[in-house]
C-alpha cells in the first residue's frame with residue numbers, strides 16, 4: 014500500500030467527491046423516465062464533484078495549480094505543481110445510468126506526472142499509483158497482464174462521439190485493422206477506467222484518439238507503475254498534448270502501436 018501524505022490527500026478528496034456522485038447517480042436512475050431527462054442534473058453533479066475536489070486539494074496543498082474539465086486552468090503560486098482533474102470521466106455512461114464512470118485525479122510535478130488516482134464510486138474500485146512506489150487496486154498490488162499475442166488479448170478503445178466527423182473515418186480504419194488481429198475489443202466509455210483495467214491486467218491494451226489530458230493523466234501513472242507501457246499513437250510521450258494514446262503490457266503495446274501505424 015502507498016502510505017504517503019500525498020496519496021492520503023488525494024484519496025480523501027476523491028472519496029469525498031465520490032460520495033456526492035454516488036448519491037447523484039441514484040437520482041439519475043429516477044430521472045431517466047422524466048420528460049426533461051437527466052442532462053442538467055448531471056452537469057450540476059459534475060460541477061459539484063469538481064468543486065469538492067478543488068476545495069479539498071486547495072486546502073491540503075495551497076498554491077498548486079489546476080487543470081480541470083469544467084473549470085479549466087487555475088494558475089497557482091507554486092508553479093511546479095499542477096493537479097489534472099476530471100471529476101466525472103464517462104459522463105455519458107453516468108447520464109444513461111451505466112455504472113462505468115470515475116473520478117480521475119493526477120499530480121504533475123516539474124512537468125512530470127508523479128501520482129494518479131482513479132475511483133469508480135459505483136463499484137467502489139480505487140486505483141492508485143505514485144511514481145516509484147507501484148500501483149494498487151483496492152489495496153492490492155497491480156501488475157499489467159502477461160499475455161503476449163494480440164490474438165489472445167482483450168483490448169479497450171474509444172469511439173469518437175457524433176459530431177467529431179473527421180475522426181470517424183480514421184477510427185473505422187483503425188478498428189478494422191485491430192479487428193483483424195485482436196482477440197476481443199471493448200468500448201467501455203471512460204478512458205480513466207480503460208487505463209485502470211490495463212494497469213490491473215484485466216485488459217491487455219487500449220487506444221483512443223481525441224481524448225483530453227484530464228481523462229488520461231491519472232491512468233498514465235497507473236499503467237507505468239504497473240509495469241506497462243503508454244505512449245501517444247506515434248510511439249512518443251506526447252499523449253496529453255496530442256490527445257492520442259496507446260497503452261498495454263510491453264508486448265501488446267508494441268504490437269497494437271504497430272497495427273495503428275500501419276492502419
Ligand code: LIP
Nearest residue numbers: 101102103104171202203204228
Ligand atoms: C469521455 C472519455 C471516453 C471518450 C468519451 C469522453 P468524459 O470523457 O473518457 O473515453 O471516449 O468520448 O471524452 O467526457 O466523460 O469526461
